[in-house]
Amino acid sequence: MTDLSNQRRPGADPGPLVDGAASDRVRGKPSAVLLFWVLAGWVGFCLLPWYMVEDGIWSFAWLFDGYPFDEDYAPGLFLIGQGEKLWLAPLLIPLSLPLFAFGRAKSDPLYAKLLILSGALGFGWLIAQGFSIGIRGFNYGWLEALFGDLKIRQFGMGYGAMICASAFLFLLTQGIAARGAINGDVFVVSAIGGVIAIVTAFVFYPIANMLFSAFVTEDGTYSLSVFAAKFLDDRLWGLGCLWGARCGAAWNSLFLAIAVGFLTTALGLCFALVVTRSGFRYKRAIRALTVLPIITPPFVIGLALILLFGLSGSITVFFAELFGIQPTRWLYGAPGVLIAQTLAFTPIAFLVLIGVVEGVSPSMEEASQTLRANRWQTFRTVSLPLMRPGLANAFLLGFIESMADFGNPLVLGGNFDVLSTEIFFAIVGAQYDQGRAAVLAMVLLFFTLSAFYAQRAWLGKKSYTTVTGKGDAGVHPLMPTGLAIPVLIVALGWALFTAVVYAMIIYGSVVELWGVNNTLTFKHYVTAFSIRFEEEGIRWTGAAWDSFWTTITIAAIAAPLTAAVGLVTAYLLTRQSFAGKNAFEFGTMLSFAIPGTVIGVSYILAFNVPPIEITGTGVILVISFIFRNMPVGVRAGIASMSQLDKSLDESSLTLGANSWQTFRRIVLPLLRPAILAALVYSFVRAMTAISAVIFLVSAKYDMATSYIIGRVENNDYGLAIAYSTTLIFVMLSAVGLLQFLVGRVQIGRRNMLAAKDTT
């Protein structure tokens, strides 16, 4: 080690300043990181409240309320000192071990051994005791049999325990790095360890926990027959609809998802063809469609359809009067949900397919034309087959979205049961049945994961579209006329329908009582968003403000965390290679395929009890958003990172920067647009989310979307629609702001790069 530091840049300058600083890079820096985490561990153990403080994260009342001796607020050390929670005492051993590593060279095998031992022991012990001892003493019968009844109990982990756990984790990763993993790169090993730990804690653990709870009987033992009874339930797999009765929720979901997948793919393809291969003049307007699903809370389409086709909907009433027929409730059920989901998810298919259709290299089509194929033959034999993997991809995406959709079936479903809403009713309904919710969630998860797996395993290798970044000078040929006309008619018709639906949302928000009293009024906005100016300042008197500000706050806290986790993960995936990278990637992208309702159910089951006891807090909402939206951040990061030439990183490394410095000074600054996009999208998605949220909100932390759903259930459509409209405009301005900012950043960079290319 010493000879290494002396040799490094041996000629930089023999002066003491340079020499000291240079050797600091090699020897001092790692130990600075080590020092930080050792200190963090001790601070977590000796100074911070070990258990969760009831008043919430940002409350510091505990500082003046008996700290550090009061049992509720005491740090671990004080608990042991008072003879309480003695099972925390063994943690002193792993906390002390790394102290012996100070002063040792990183290459000393003992250094690595000490850290690995300390980290693994500490982290392992924390987890073991956390799961063994809960609010009723020992959680497992065999422990009780072994040690007798434990009179004391413990609650959810607080600051102290969390910081201690992180310290152990990062001591472990430093130890692994010191043993030479990934060239001894502490930053990369720690990032991998950190991502694995949080994804395990907040994705795999709750899901696994939920799967187990499907086997639990009423008296708390495991039984396969309980599972079988719930799994083979007729309400799940019944095929009655084939002869006029009702089908089970599983079949309903499956049929619906397949139909929605086909319809959205077909419509998306029409739109994509119109935009890329027709002389249609208002392509930009059609492209604007792609923003819609981002800014629309998922159930809003359902609400608008009710205004149009419901019992007192405009179109229903119009035809009823014209033909003198009795209005029916045909909308409530499969047809309504199908229309709503097709409206909601067509833009997503369009977004996917526009990339695919544009990605088919024009030179292939031009080659076909020079080989004497006419436009129709070219389209049929070259263009379409090349798009095939993209079409399958769009279908699977529509399938997953439909399966996971919760808002529209809730609003429009009627007697048409689908899995996502059935899960919800199993938990919140009169029947409260955790096991049934878990079984339903398993079935739903099986469908979405199969689609997800198919998409990755089968389609992953089959993409024909090649974006090389090299100019492909050709021009896409126009569609053959015989195809262009029907495609244009379908696309324009559907675009018009979408426009009408959105117009209805705005119109509906300013109507007194839809279908009964059609006078225009701002009454709903006033009820929701009134404010009063008083001497003490502004009073937010509107009914919606509470949930509105909660939503904004939670989304604003979640967004930067989501972006950070996403970008670090993307960096690891694009720039580093390590054993198990494929599994790592699959794990991090998995939460995309887990429907929100499943996340919601699994979170209440897992986090209602120690060691992580966070239901009813704002934290659980933030965490659910981070892991629901993480794939968005990962994808944004991967997309823009793969456009950064790898030689930029490499040259930074050969210039003596380590991987953390390279990440911070080269990768991050160049990724500004991606960071902004990830920030805004995770913010917006957090605001529109409903499926997981509806399980996790509490009286104190109500979110906008669940508030609106509550209004809908009380038939208070006016307020619900006014609130939804407001949300749409808030999010539209957020996305607009993003376009403005990113546009400027990108133009700046593109100019620079373009100038480089021309020289």
Next chain:
Amino acid sequence: MSDPQISSKAAPVRFENVSKVFGKDVVAVDSIDLHVDAGKLVTLLGPSGCGKTTTLRMIAGLEMASSGRILIGDRDVTKLPATDRDVSMVFQSYALFPHMSVLENVKYGLTFSGFGKEEARERALKGLDLVGLKGFDKRLPSELSGGQQQRVAVARALVLEPQVLLFDEPLSNLDAKLRRQVREDIRAIQQDLGLTVVYVTHDQEEALAVSDEIVVMRNAAIAQIGTPRQLYDAPNDRFVADFIGEANLLECRIVSVDGETATIEIDGHDHRLSSRGLAPGAATLAVRPSRVVIGDGEGIAATVAKATYVGVRMEYTLTGTFGQVFAVQDDVDDPLEPGTDVKMSFAAKGPVLLPQ
């Protein structure tokens, strides 16, 4: 603080039995031994896919050797990552950081080497001065021409005073005229500062022009190492003869060997040249196009198949029972017509014998 001078910490590089295997069985570099002397410019030359860039990246620490040892100076760096090696590299794409000014780019590595702010700046400016870019320090890379960007990349690598400086096809993004000038500049700086430079290229003319020594690589292994002159005049085998410059490879038979001198026979024509340790029997004769003599007296019967006028010389393609020979002649005033029957012989100096 004294005025900083950029000097050289040149150190030798040694490869001992180094291999690099990608995945399970893609052998990119197959147990090569290589020694680069301190202060020398050594070129790795070869067709694409021969392993030359992988070799370079192993010196930089961007690829880790699968087996064998790599030494820089007398330190074993085999397992050391790029960050901790005292090596810098000029990339084919230059890899200038687009969000930093020219000065910030050049300063970048210095800030990680323990220099104070002010001295890093001084040294960076000195480096820019050295490559002739004084006054360009505030510009962004995008505001420079390709040649200037190239020089910024060189300056950025130079100011670290690395033990070894690496170039990965540095001229491939420049136009032909600029290429000649930049390669002369690189060579001049290398010689002035006495740097150890390892240079990758696939252009044999570039390699001949700049190198102290050339390492010709083929199929993940080293085909021959030597000075430009040695490689051109005395290639080891047909691959090297053909790859360095242009060579006509003719089947011949060694009739007799007398000490150092061999007598060979092609189509009944005899020629005497250095035997290079070969025994009588079948062999290959390598003849540069300029060493083919076309006359009408002694020699091998041939016919002019093609005659091309290229300004400074005439280029002929001759055919005969030996196959095809490409020849150039300086006489452009009396060109031979296609179809003319001629006698072909070889210059006394130049042609070499190769094993078959």
